[in-house]
Amino acid sequence: MAEANPVTPTNFIHNIINEDLEQNKNNKRVHTRFPPEPNGYLHIGHAKSICLNFGIAQLYGGLCNLRFDDTNPTKEEVEYVESIKEDVKWLGFDWGDRLFYASDYFEQLYEFAIKLIKDGKAYVCDLSPEEIREYRGTLTEPGKNSPYRDRSVEENLDLFQRMRAGEFPEGSRVLRAKIDMASPNLNMRDPVLYRIVKATHHRTGDKWCIYPMYDYAHPISDALEGITHSICTLEFEDHRPLYDWILDALGFDVNNRPRQIEFARLNLTNTVMSKRKLRRLVEEGHVAGWDDPRMPTISGLRRRGYTPEAIRDFCERIGVAKSNSLVDYSLLEHCIRQDLNTRAHRVMAVLRPLKVVLENYPEDKVEWLEAENNPENPEMGTRKVPFSKVLYIEQEDFMENPSKKFFRLAPGKEVRLKHAYIIKCEEVVKDPETGEIIELRCTYDPETKSGADNSGRKVKGTLHWVSAQHAIPAEVRLYEPLLLEENQEEENEETDFIEKLNPNSLITLTSSLVEPSLAEAKTGEKYQFLRQGYFCVDPDTAKGKLVFNRIVSLKDTWAKISKK
């Protein structure tokens, strides 16, 4: 793939790793992991994390694991596991034989908990969830010790074993770390390590009825896998002391264990990114599903026609830092345009057809004109496009009363038809009832055939077109951003983001016409519709019914001029 403006990524995490390497940490190994919870579909924000983690492994000659953080059976499903694996693979990353699950470690996690209890660093607490909250204190006031905090090791051991055995009801008891109820960091106020949940786990079934919390399972899972750099998002910054406390308490060597590093998650303009909101869009039917082409999910972007290359390029260009940011959607669009420019076949498609009759063109004549498939890459060859007396051009390529800057067709004006001839508009035919323009009567200049033009004439405009008798009908879906407002983070209590959804995020055109070479177009194939944009064949395509998604429009200088 040609990259006109390659970026050399450098960020604060590289600096940290370089320092660790200099200090011989982890015997100079670099090992990362991507740890999704299988409770939803991956989105472009996850792509940032995936590219970061796998990218670092590649850069340092290390490894990156895929590990499902499946410690909460009430929210997790295999459906998500499968989609996540597919998406990571599709993005172009390979976890080799290192596909893991936190649930792989349930037994070891349990043993480590026993050790904590024996060392007096964890205790079984009988407080109710409400009581635990009350005892925790507030942001400004310290918490107070649980009355169960000083149980004997023997009693804790007995209780914890019976928790595992299923003797107690859900929510009745938890295992807590004994740290400091007065810590200014709420995460250190005797955090819950294990809770009783009588739910069937998607992998371990009913084997367990106690499940470890993220804060407990994550550092241990990292350590067991030999992870050196555990990269997560900013909201876990406050959890780092706990991450380190767990590893300390369990005796993991400071110079040979994982360290947590936090970076800012991705936000994109005019869209939502939280799983909660994406789920709402799907469940309330505002979109057709997780893979709706308007969704910022990996599966949505894939269906829309985005390529892994473009997404990876995007992830490199946005950089990695710790400041909260809102990346302009136009950067993502730039990346897919740049990628497809060199790869996509050019074809002609008329989205909103306007009939054109060439009065001086023979009635039954058909010429098969040669058309290049991609001017950026001659090796992509040529194809034949039929030309005849009755054609269709784009409605917006004709103006009855044009401004001076309008280079397209107008009464008495000439334009070139791409790959064909120069034509002149002689007459405008309107519907006598509505006044709507229904047809253009034009003449063509036989001396101006593309490739053999010796007329010496130049015209300012070139239009795409299709031959009426050869064109194939198609449905074309045009997309706009899901949200009208750039930043949905600025939502306040009473305004629901659903109210700000763009009513025009999907516009379906049902009477578009495409050139006949597209007759056998296959799902997933991407084309540039000349002068329009990049389009992708949607899976809704069936025999005799072509459906295209507009991935992104071409840059449109004229649109800017005409607005002025």
Place this chain on the structure above:
RNA sequence: UGGGGUAUCGCCAAGCGGUAAGGCACGGGACUCUGACUCCCGCAUUCGUUGGUUCGAAUCCAACUACCCCAGCCA
């Protein structure tokens, strides 16, 4: 009011005491049988604010200010 973070161009983002990279967006021009692509040119005397240290500060110090995160038996 406790703790943890972040503040460099409209949006991202380098910079790590030696005098503000790059990308996107935007504006202008060249080229053009895609008003696309490509190519030129322009786009922060200034780095949240105010002081201080220094020959020299976006980089060090101090004090302010703004914004983000934390009171799940979610991750």
